[in-house]
Amino acid sequence: MQSDPFGEINATFRTLYGENRKEVFASTPLAATTLIGTGEIWRIEHGEVVKSYPPTPWxxxxxxxxxxxxxxxxxxxxxxxxxxxxxxxxxxxxxxxxxxxxxxxxxxxxxxxxxxxxxxxxxxxxxxxxxxxxxxxxxxxxxxxxxxxxxxELEKIIAAVGEEVYASIVKGLRALIEETDPGVWETSLFCVCGVAFGRRDNVEIAAAMSVMGEDSVGTRLLYLENAHDLPQAMTCLAAALADRDLGAGVFGDPYRMWRDILGDVAARHVGKGFFPALGRDR
Structure with a gap:
């Protein structure tokens, strides 16, 4: 099989990006994440988990x-x-x-x-x-x-679990905010992590939205796909942070890299942006 010089070059570029991503994560004062269905929030400072805001044990x-x-x-x-x-x-x-x-x-x-x-x-x-x-x-x-x-019976259980997850996220997020300098919190990301096929009407997003406001969705409140445990969640969160810097540096828009890189062409053909819509006009 012939070697692909462009593949090797691109691998080098991606490696450079990955090295920067680690440093971005390590230099970020605060971020937080939860995994769908757990009700638990993890506080992350400079790339390390420093505290958990636990849910109801059951x-x-x-x-x-x-x-x-x-x-x-x-x-x-x-x-x-x-x-x-x-x-x-x-x-x-x-x-x-x-x-x-x-x-x-x-x-x-x-x-x-x-x-x-x-x-x-x-x-x-x-x-x-x-x-x-x-x-x-x-x-x-x-x-x-x-x-x-x-x-x-099944619907009764699902409803009770949903209410408990919602309440746990609200309680944990409010506690996190109370323990944080307002200037630090204003630029922090809160990420809901879960399956690759993102669920609509996600209860964790709804709970966080009630605390952070609807305008936070897509800017500071994100659903990160294909993150099934805390290490995977932190990897996705680090990528979101690095892409925010990349979008600001290249396009003057911190949310640009949270869209498809060819998204402008897609929107032009469709006539507008379409689901999933991430980021808002500043």
């Missing part, structure tokens, strides 16, 4: 329930698809064991008002997995019908 446990729904739907889909039935049957056995453990653990971890709804949902999922692991046929219609029977 939030980290309740995620198991939604993951149980996701895992059950996925197992049902694989069994119904019958592409690799042997592997799918083994997965059904693993699902059943995990659901049994979740039922026993969550009953003691959740607040009283959520214990019964959680047990009802998990027990219904466990019933499905028991049928599948015993060799019964799985269909997507069966899964949908089973979830419809417990949808009221």
């Amino acid at each position: 939030l980290s446990r309740i995620k198991s329930l939604m993951h149980a729904v996701i895992g059950t739907q996925a197992s049902c889909a694989r069994l119904a698809r019958r592409k690799d039935i042997e592997s799918a049957r083994l997965a059904a056995h693993r699902l059943k064991a995990a659901l049994e453990e979740a039922v026993s653990l969550l009953s003691s971890e959740l607040p009283e008002e959520l214990k019964s709804p959680a047990k009802i949902v998990l027990s219904r999922l466990l019933q499905l997995s028991a049928h599948w692991s015993a060799g019964q046929t799985a269909t997507l219609a069966e899964f949908s019908e089973a979830l419809e029977q417990v949808r009221g």
Whole structure:
């Protein structure tokens, strides 16, 4: 295979950018981040986590329930698809064991008002997995019908979790601001980090918006994609900070690099900017 001199040159340029990104992060007095669904905020000073503003403890446990729904739907889909039935049957056995453990653990971890709804949902999922692991046929219609029977309980749990995450973000962000010099806070970024396919109507963005104001969205309040843990979140945050400097230095617009570099051409063809719209006119 022939070497690509332009590829090697570009790799050098990207390496130079990466080295600067680390220094930008290390020289930034304050930034903060949260991971979707956790309700926890991390305070970052000069590239290092210095403090956590923790959420209600049971939030980290309740995620198991939604993951149980996701895992059950996925197992049902694989069994119904019958592409690799042997592997799918083994997965059904693993699902059943995990659901049994979740039922026993969550009953003691959740607040009283959520214990019964959680047990009802998990027990219904466990019933499905028991049928599948015993060799019964799985269909997507069966899964949908089973979830419809417990949808009221599931929605009650989701609503309670959403309210608790919202309250935790508001409380943590206000505490962070109270402990910060106003001049430092005015230029700080608060980043919500999560999956690559960004969720609309994100509850963490809404909570932070209630504290920071709607105009902060896209300028100081950002959703950073493809960050599933704190190290990944900090890497994405460092890139956002470095790109802010790059946009200001090259284009005189700190938000320019938060758009596609070819975004002006795209907007011209479409006739306007379009989703996702990041940054605002200064």
